[in-house]
Amino acid sequence: xxxxxxxxxxxxxxxxxxxxxxxxxxxxxxxxxxxxxxxxxxxxxxxxxxxxxxxxxxxxxxxxxxxxxxxxxxxxxxxxxxxxxxxxxxxxxxxxxxxxxxxxxxxxxxxxxxxxxxxxxxxxxxxxxxxxxxxxxxxxxxxxxxxxxxxxxxxxxxxxxxxxxxxxxxxxxxxxxxxxxxxxxxxxxxxxxxxxxxxxxxxxxxxxxxxxxxxxxxxxxxxxxxxxxxxxxxxxxxxxxxxxxxxxxxxxxxxxxxxxxxxxxxxxxxxxxxxxxxxxxxxxxxxxxxxxxxxxxxxxxxxxxxxxxxxxxxxxxxxxxxxxxxxxxxxxxxxxxxxxxxxxxxxxxxxxxxxxxxxxxxxxxxxxxxxxxxxxxxxxxxxxxxxxxxxxxxxxxxxxxxxxxxxxxxxxxxxxxxxxxxxxxxxxxxxxxxxxxxxxxxxxxxxxxxxxxxxxxxxxxxxxxxxxxxxxxxxxxxxxxxxxxxxxxxxxxxxxxxxxxxxxxxxxxxxxxxxxxxxxxxxxxxxxxxxxxxxxxxxxxxxxxxxxxxxxxxxxxxxxxxxxxxxxxxxxxxxxxxxxxxxxxxxxxxxxxxxxxxxxxxxxxxxxxxxxxxxxxxxxxxxxxxxxxxxxxxxxxxxxxxxxxxxxxxxxxxxxxxxxxxxxxxxxxxxxxxxxxxxxxxxxxxxxxxxxxxxxxxxxxxxxxxxxxxxxxxxxxxxxxxxxxxxxxxxxxxxxxxxxxxxxxxxxxxxxxxxxxxxxxxxxxxxxxxxxxx
Amino acid sequence: xxxxxxxxxxxxxxxxxxxxxxxxxxxxxxxxxxxxxxxxxxxxxxxxxxxxxxxxxxxxxxxxxxxxxxxxxxxxxxxxxxxxxxxxxxxxxxxxxxxxxxxxxxxxxxxxxxxxxxxxxxxxxxxxxxxxxxxxxxxxxxxxxxxxxxxxxxxxxx
Ligand code: FES
Ligand code: FES
Numbered sequence: 001x002x003x004x005x006x007x008x009x010x011x012x013x014x015x016x017x018x019x020x021x022x023x024x025x026x027x028x029x030x031x032x033x034x035x036x037x038x039x040x041x042x043x044x045x046x047x048x049x050x051x052x053x054x055x056x057x058x059x060x061x062x063x064x065x066x067x068x069x070x071x072x073x074x075x076x077x078x079x080x081x082x083x084x085x086x087x088x089x090x091x092x093x094x095x096x097x098x099x100x101x102x103x104x105x106x107x108x109x110x111x112x113x114x115x116x117x118x119x120x121x122x123x124x125x126x127x128x129x130x131x132x133x134x135x136x137x138x139x140x141x142x143x144x145x146x147x148x149x150x151x152x153x154x155x156x157x158x159x160x161x162x163x164x165x166x167x168x169x170x171x172x173x174x175x176x177x178x179x180x181x182x183x184x185x186x187x188x189x190x191x192x193x194x195x196x197x198x199x200x201x202x203x204x205x206x207x208x209x210x211x212x213x214x215x216x217x218x219x220x221x222x223x224x225x226x227x228x229x230x231x232x233x234x235x236x237x238x239x240x241x242x243x244x245x246x247x248x249x250x251x252x253x254x255x256x257x258x259x260x261x262x263x264x265x266x267x268x269x270x271x272x273x274x275x276x277x278x279x280x281x282x283x284x285x286x287x288x289x290x291x292x293x294x295x296x297x298x299x300x301x302x303x304x305x306x307x308x309x310x311x312x313x314x315x316x317x318x319x320x321x322x323x324x325x326x327x328x329x330x331x332x333x334x335x336x337x338x339x340x341x342x343x344x345x346x347x348x349x350x351x352x353x354x355x356x357x358x359x360x361x362x363x364x365x366x367x368x369x370x371x372x373x374x375x376x377x378x379x380x381x382x383x384x385x386x387x388x389x390x391x392x393x394x395x396x397x398x399x400x401x402x403x404x405x406x407x408x409x410x411x412x413x414x415x416x417x418x419x420x421x422x423x424x425x426x427x428x429x430x431x432x433x434x435x436x437x438x439x440x441x442x443x444x445x446x447x448x449x450x451x452x453x454x455x456x457x458x459x460x461x462x463x464x465x466x467x468x469x470x471x472x473x474x475x476x477x478x479x480x481x482x483x484x485x486x487x488x489x490x491x492x493x494x495x496x497x498x499x500x501x502x503x504x505x506x507x508x509x510x511x512x513x514x515x516x517x518x519x520x521x522x523x524x525x526x527x528x529x530x531x532x533x534x535x536x537x538x539x540x541x542x543x544x545x546x547x548x549x550x551x552x553x554x555x556x557x558x559x560x561x562x563x564x565x566x567x568x569x570x571x572x573x574x575x576x577x578x579x580x581x582x583x584x585x586x587x588x589x590x591x592x593x594x595x596x597x598x599x600x601x602x603x604x605x606x607x608x609x610x611x612x613x614x615x616x617x618x619x620x621x622x623x624x625x626x627x628x629x630x631x632x633x634x635x636x637x638x639x640x641x642x643x644x645x646x647x648x649x650x651x652x653x654x655x656x657x658x659x660x661x662x663x664x665x666x667x668x669x670x671x672x673x674x675x676x677x678x679x680x681x682x683x684x685x686x687x688x689x690x691x692x693x694x695x696x697x698x699x700x701x702x703x704x705x706x707x708x709x710x711x712x713x714x715x716x717x718x719x720x721x722x723x724x725x726x727x728x729x730x731x732x733x734x735x736x737x738x739x740x741x742x743x744x745x746x747x748x749x750x751x752x753x754x755x756x757x758x759x760x761x762x763x764x765x766x767x768x769x770x771x772x773x774x
Numbered sequence: 775x776x777x778x779x780x781x782x783x784x785x786x787x788x789x790x791x792x793x794x795x796x797x798x799x800x801x802x803x804x805x806x807x808x809x810x811x812x813x814x815x816x817x818x819x820x821x822x823x824x825x826x827x828x829x830x831x832x833x834x835x836x837x838x839x840x841x842x843x844x845x846x847x848x849x850x851x852x853x854x855x856x857x858x859x860x861x862x863x864x865x866x867x868x869x870x871x872x873x874x875x876x877x878x879x880x881x882x883x884x885x886x887x888x889x890x891x892x893x894x895x896x897x898x899x900x901x902x903x904x905x906x907x908x909x910x911x912x913x914x915x916x917x918x919x920x921x922x923x924x925x926x927x928x929x930x931x932x
Contacts, residue, residue, distance in 0.1 A: 025873055
């Protein structure tokens, strides 16, 4: 058990819970600004085509249409992008995927804009469409002229001598795996609202905006308005999971351009079909794997070539490749690693950050391979992992010595095994499956997640916040990390109270507002707790220094040591209340207010044998998921009986919300594992399943009520309040655990090689197995 | 056309197109934005309201169809005992994350507990299966409804 403080470690009601259960919390589409213009986009009819001409005349004649806006209305830069600036907000010379926006119609009502948009005709000259990244490499069709071979990123993680290790292995396991597009499927479709100031060239932007400071840069670049006069105030956000960054940003840029030209408020929302059409997805990734082990199944080396489908724009694809290559090998010991991860442009939907960011796919491939290894060694999947997992002071596959953290992966595994009763069920199911048509399976998936962005972001992985103690000792706290539903603002408020040494009741956390909160990196990469915590700690330390100096002056004494804890301030053998200390500070007009800054220290990630090696991240989260399934071999239907997920998030600041991340993550993985399929058309690059009638999310009835979330806490000395990444660990393992469980039920490790394991795929796998006498 | 109905326990007359979707009448004409829109095809349940005791997806109902009926939205839930208990249990048991599904979830849960004060786990899951949630993994919502059920039981025993 980890000790609780007066704030941290207690189940705490989220700051926005009551507004949400009363229906009072406002999301983007709930805003009602004065007489807004409504926008409707016209989408590309071809995934790859030259844009010849837009015929706007008929639309412009419609009563109530105020204008039709396209790339020619963008006054400055025409492209956006967080890391690579390559995404056009309006199609410029050519369309690159079927979610590209040609133009937007602005009307006095949504109905007017919708109707008029249908009257726009566009002339195209179709170009060949690339839909498979494997054949896009080196193709004569080039999507972005800066990347002649269509390869926009290549990350190569290396340790040791892979050829030597493979040559010296007793056992070689080789296989190929693939995953498909996955939709974020936040229940709130994107909506942005822009309000121009009539006092000066200033725009205030509301809505479903996960990355306000990045958006501010883009709008500034497009309009020429300085960043200080672009004010971003994200509304309540109805889920994001990494998904409300570039798409929402492109929308906000379009709306900002219209607002800036018309000086009218603009309301711009997507329907679900538009949202799925336009928004970026989880990357499909293709894996070609080779693993060498000794006769006991101890891994000697792993070689992987992987290709992710970046789609039409680079977006986060290179960062995703980074996480695939560095975290894909899992929490296993090995002498050598050679993991190549390429990102390749195609004319498919672009792909970007989605909870897990390149690891759920890699874990799926790796864990299946581990099961195949177990089969060859003739031990259980549990045993093979036990023989290979990392322990304290071991060196990771990339070459990072883990001498600074509890390597708790073994513990996570044990806790899950106990909860799901692995050992006895494993034997029981093996017997049971011999005589039953409905077959049972257990699956395990392990993960080791790097905290925050990693060495890929060396130097710019920063966060900031502003804390101000008012004269009545209430606290106002602003931070630009956005609440996406995960409970971040409550966690941040708790850390603020903890850091200041006051009660949580004193702390008010303001809504994110770029004019109030100092610039900070986005709420991505599961970095909120660690990065926000670091900035909070820094601000609190500075405020403590201010109060210390004030007390020295007021009391006319020197203070060496001062402790702020649970509403008490102790120094020189005296204890005064927090409130009194603040009052003394104000009594001589000193201001207990500070901006806190935290930067993740640089890590040692260095060139080696044509790739990179060393310390890809500053710290890690270990997790294990186990799943129990039952497969009806007649129909191909898989029922999930139970899932267990143990995550070592360092410290669970607010345990009830920490568990919430795990419960939610498991189910998101269940969808990826079993049902979610966008029906990607390999001929024309379109997606067919654009709404929830065909894109099947897990419902209440599909989810086991026996699911268990285990908090396996070991406070991390590298994080200010001991907590590190949780949001992504909660989701990265469950699809794989389910997949491995299905394969066990089918009696063959690594049996189905592509996600999702939907009805058809499992059905046909069963028919094929029948031929082999199953 | 004038449409007369009861909304959150108050009788109202709304002058609007009878073919307008109920969800639009509620959100736009009546400015009650607690009812959400997630899919517009009856699949997500974010727009759930209660009409004459039944949970209904208001994106599939025309406002003309509620003439003379009793409509309850999230904004009216706090005035009802079952509603208040459900809200409290949702808040205390981690049933709320992004909160976008929450109004619809609460309306479905209300309709269930209003009809059946002692539903089994299976009955709860069945009644709630038209409401999608991408954040919570459903387990905390299920637990919250079970807690609300228990609180209702102790209340009725008193
Ligand atoms: S909006 Fe009505 S069910 Fe989704
Ligand atoms: S809480 Fe976000 S969709 Fe349910």
